[in-house]
Amino acid sequence: xxxxxxxxxxxxxxxxxxxxxxxxxxxxxxxxxxxxxxxxxxxxxxxxxxxxxxxxxxxxxxxxxxxxxxxxxxxxxxxxxxxxxxxx
Numbered sequence: 001x002x003x004x005x006x007x008x009x010x011x012x013x014x015x016x017x018x019x020x021x022x023x024x025x026x027x028x029x030x031x032x033x034x035x036x037x038x039x040x041x042x043x044x045x046x047x048x049x050x051x052x053x054x055x056x057x058x059x060x061x062x063x064x065x066x067x068x069x070x071x072x073x074x075x076x077x078x079x080x081x082x083x084x085x086x087x088x
Contacts, residue, residue: 006061010047012054018047020062 008022016039024031037044051060 005064007064008062009059010051010054010062011059012056014056016056018044018051018054020047022062 007024008020010018010020012018018037020033020035020037022033022035037047048054050065051062054060
């Protein structure tokens with residue numbers, strides 16, 4: 001399987017906050033966002049696992065999230081669901 005292009009970068013602040021700067025490009029549109037997850041966020045561990053772990057001060061490329069085709073849901077172009085977003 002070919003390595004997929006990164007959808008952004010992530011870093012871990014000294015206070016444990018994970019920051020994701022993500023970019024999506026589609027036909028005629030470009031979207032960018034900065035998402036931050038504090039250690040008490042419900043999806044914190046899932047994000048940390050997806051990134052393969054992070055150390056304070058470390059920066060990593062963010063791989064795409066797996067497609068949600070098996071559940072019948074459409075994935076956003078390169079973006080994970082936003083916290084609290086209803087995907088139905």
